[in-house]
Amino acid sequence: MNIGLIGSGGREHAICQKLHSSSLCKKIFCFPGNAGTEKLATNIDLNVLNFKKFLRFIKLHCIDFIVVGPEEPLVKGLVDFLEKNNIRVFGPNKFAAKLEGSKAFMKKICKENKIPTAKFKICKNKSQVLKFIKKNHPPLVVKADGLAAGKGVSICKTNNEVLKISEEIFKGKFKSSKKLVLEEFLSGEEASFFLLVDKNTFKYFGTAQDHKRVGEKDKGPNTGGMGAYSPAPIINKSVKRKIINKIVKPTLKALKKKNKHYKGFLYVGLMIKDNEPYLIEYNVRMGDPECQVILPRLKSDLVKILYQATNNKLNNINLKWKKNKSMTVVLCTKGYPGKYQKNKIIKNFHKLKTGRNDFIYHAGTKLENNELLSQGGRVLNFSSTGKNFLNIRKNILKLLRKLNWKHGFYRKDIGWRVIKKNAYNKR
Secondary structure: OEEEEEEOOHHHHHHHHHHHOOOOOOEEEEEEOOOOHHHOOEEOOOOOOOHHHHHHHHHHOOOOEEEEOOHHHHHOOHHHHHHHOOOEEEOOOOOOOHHHHOHHHHHHHHHHHOOOEOOEEEEOOHHHHHHHHHHOOOOEEEEEOOOOOOOOEEEEOOHHHHHHHHHHHHOOOOOOOOOEEEEEOOOOEEEEEEEEEOOOOEEEEEEEEEOOEEEOOOEEEEOOOOEEEEOOOOOOHHHHHHHHHHHHHHHHHHHHHOOOOOOEEEEEEEEEEOOEEEEEEEEOOOOOOOHHHHHHHEOOOHHHHHHHHHOOOHHHOOOOEOOOEEEEEEEEEOOOOOOOOOOOEOOOHHHOOOOOOEEEEEOOEEEEOOEEEEOOOEEEEEEEEEOOHHHHHHHHHHHHHHHOOOOEEOOOOOOHHHHHHHHHHOO
16 A cells, blocks of 8 residues: 655654555655655655645545654644545544643543642643642643643743743743643653554553653753663553553543544653652654654564554554564754754765664655755664663664764763663672
């Protein structure tokens, strides 16, 4: 079949590679794709948020199936529009996508269904913020209600910081909303839990832990993700059961009660403390860079899985996984997550020799005159699989040193917590 894949990041390159390896896949169109997807698919520079124009392209090129990578088209209702026009599409509808599109919506579901999460208040003005501050001590977390390209969450150490950031949101810093969610800061260990969901059931789709802070030892400002590893050791069988029974099932049931159902990837962002999971956030798509560590471990045919989900027949699927562990390190442009320069040549890329367990996923890249150029803050994802996180990381760092891109930087300590624990347990 002909498949359309929306997105341009490392996540989409990883998905594209899995789709391409399927015997069911005839041709892939990526909207807009990157230098990595260009070798597997036809990249199309078309604004998919222009729904009617996108639909015309789908019909003209006989695309049978659409897979949506990023959150914005989902939150804006692309799935609803395509389904209304009899186009098969994998991803949640506009209502279900509010789980990510509105922090307030997600928190209300938590409150109504007794889902464990941080204590919170939805605020529309300064006086509501002040009331919450009086009853709760910093650090506190300020979250813009709507989509904010990964920049809408701030952990504030002082009340003045809370007031300053709240005021910026009320004044329209993020176009998506002038509302915010204030919540207590939860300590513990963060982890990501993934599911495939259709109208009738859901399937476990792996775990990962990512590093959002730009600096070594998880210091500095938040980014879209500097690296990740899978599986997440902190999610044992007991915690997994609690996540499903206390968080996932009540959420999906709440949507069904409203005559809506969820279909697509569901990313459960968690804080684990004393073997208890607390919901931090939902994302209505695969994570990035978590996708780049989960898909290399998947044995099953991704096209078949996603297609069956659109038929509400996930029950018929038996997912198969490799036993290996997986890690990715993100190569970023200097200056990220602040200002950075584009169009920097990545000279030594074509000289790199990768093994059968290595994967280099493109993110912010483009090909121009046969040269690979940087196009974004996060540029390349170096992923590898193996039996031991320390050895996997050594292998990845060896490749990054060989590349020796002078305009970039990366964290050398991805997985430091799990590697430290493993070293301690061996004593």
